[in-house]
Amino acid sequence: MTLLITVIVLALLFDFINGFHDAANSIATVVSTRVLSPVSAVIWAALFNFVAFFIFKDHSVANTIAKTVQDRFTSPEMSPLPMILAGLLAAISWNLITWWYGIPSSSSHTLIGGFAGAFIAAYGFEAVRSGVVWATAIFIVVAPVAGMLMAYLISLWFLHSFRKSLITKFVSITIMVGVAWAVWNTLEFKKDFNGGASYTYMFDRKVSKDELKKALTFKDDHYKEYAPVIAAGKDSLGQPDASGTVYTIRTDYLKKPGQTTELSELTVAIEQGIGKTKAGYRLLETHRISEQADPKERFDTSNLKNGFETYWLKVIFHGANFKWILLGFIVMVIGGTTLVLSSINMSQTNTLFKRLQLFSSAAFSIGHGGNDAQKVMGIISVALIANGNIASMKEMPTWVPLACYTAIAAGTLSGGWKIVKTMGGKITKVTPFEGVAAETAGAITLFFTEGLKFPWKIGGEVIKGIPVSTTHTITGSIIGVGATKRLSAVRWGVTINLVWAWILTIPVSALLAAIFYELIKLFLR
Known part of the structure; x- marks a missing residue:
């Protein structure tokens, strides 16, 4: 020391x-x-x-x-x-x-x-x-x-x-x-997850946001192509429910028109990360985020890091x-x-x-x-x-x-x-x-x-x-x-x-x- x-x-x-x-x-x-x-x-x-x-x-x-x-x-x-x-x-x-x-x-x-x-x-x-x-x-x-x-x-x-x-x-x-x-x-403006994917997971114990963010930071070469995608999901990670056991992870993967890679590949990569929490978990629901999605789901301003509430001041x-x-x-x-x-x-x-x-x-x-x-x-x-x-x-x-x-x-x-x-x-x-x-x-x-x-x-x-x-x-x-x-x-x-x-x-x-x-x-x- x-x-x-x-x-x-x-x-x-x-x-x-x-x-x-x-x-x-x-x-x-x-x-x-x-x-x-x-x-x-x-x-x-x-x-x-x-x-x-x-x-x-x-x-x-x-x-x-x-x-x-x-x-x-x-x-x-x-x-x-x-x-x-x-x-x-x-x-x-x-x-x-x-x-x-x-x-x-x-x-x-x-x-x-x-x-x-x-x-x-x-x-x-x-x-x-x-x-x-x-x-x-x-x-x-x-x-x-x-x-x-x-x-x-x-x-x-x-x-x-x-x-x-x-x-x-x-x-x-x-x-x-x-x-x-x-x-x-x-x-840099707010993130638009149109065409991306949403995953909702339930854990068998309370998991802190910092713990989950840390778990989603990994350098596994096998899933290297998904690392930026998971990083985007980690950065836009919302608050858990009242019990602290349910989280929704959004990624901007599959945004490009005509992209055909299966969603399951990304699911496996994400679960490689969250498995490091050593908590039991199960996937409650997953879906693609569409243009008609609720703005709160489609857009995210967590990438605009400052204390302002008004969007343009954040920008x-x-x-x-x-x-x-x-x-x-x-x-x-x-x-x-x-x-x-x-x-x-x-x-x-x-x-x-x-x-x-x-x-x-x-x-x-x-x-x-x-x-x-x-x-x-x-x-x-x-x-x-x-x-x-x-x-x-x-x-x-x-x-x-x-x-x-x-x-x-x-x-x-x-x-x-x-x-x-x-x-x-x-x-x-x-x-x-x-x-x-x-x-x-x-x-x-x-x-x-x-x-x-x-x-x-x-x-x-x-x-x-x-x-x-x-x-x-x-x-x-x-x-x-x-x-x-x-x-x-x-x-x-x-x-x-x-x-x-x-x-x-x-x-x-x-x-x-x-x-x-x-x-x-x-x-x-």
Whole structure:
């Protein structure tokens, strides 16, 4: 237990250090353009780092971090806490070294390098899921390039909007309509079980809802194709009757027109799950859910996880939806701004962009909090699994994300002025409108990667939620806005030094973790 507490404390310390190490990422442009004073900017960034707690609820990045090491090596039987401790010590050490020298390196790559390095030192390369490491490594390049291209295009959009031309206004309106359409089609609404199946079971004893949900979580390869179906049934599981013995399970299986697979196959798969309750049971009734079914049976809003009662408030403030609505709103505001740029003077334009920068920096801070706090959530969850406190990431207690978001916000409050100087001025001089372009591009990149699912497997792994570097992302975005002036406006000497620091982060962190692991073994003998 002492070792577990040490790991959790160090993980939160890493999160805190991450906050002040990466504070510059979300406030560098706001400070360099003098929209906010350094103190005000730090408070602003810390506030929206914590706001991310209420927005990012799928924890996909945390899941990816937790999957860095093969499950069998993080089970309690393998006593993996010393390796997790070594990885954290390595990550903290490299973060402090780069902070001291003012190098904006990546906390996420430091963490993955340390985590993987310690387990490789203990068990060899078979302990690590190569797909997770490769996906992270790929985005060492992809994230800054995506940020750079996005910032470059947004900057060009702004620059062309100063012209009194109907074509530029048409382009702005087209972009706004396209974004509105994309956001609408991304939103998650209530589940429609039309064409699905309903099962009503009676147990011979009282079964709690949590017990049944846990029983319906399984990884039996024989019934692998039904796992998502049963997961849907588990998530929409209604309340039992007064006796606590009768439950109705709904699934969206057989929804596709013309599908002929027999319902009995799904019944067997479901009963493989509920049999784990060790309670006797019998199937009272099963039927297909039709279009004419009672709306209470056909539709389900349990996937929209928030405390609101009104349906549309549930949709808007559902974590997976709100981040896209927020991002869409910011793009709409920017689009609306481009429509009036040609009719206002330079002083009014500068004032307008300074106000817009408050929105764009807030969005980037939310993306920073959502991406970086989840990395530590993944590590703490693995530690809890390793100690036998929980069985999987799905059982992660609420205090874990709350503590992680609080730690990163507190760290941001402590600042990181050496890196602010590098990010805000040494790479390229930034004006308010360029600051808006860079931060908006960075926020879009972070929001997309947080929910990104690779369309193909990497190293045999399905990767959803990429732990990208906020440092790399905003650096690429600042380079992108600098490139719209001329390529010589970017100080490539500084940029090349940063790239070398990025490339070295994972291997150096892994090496440090291996050294720390060997030292920890000496103390544990």
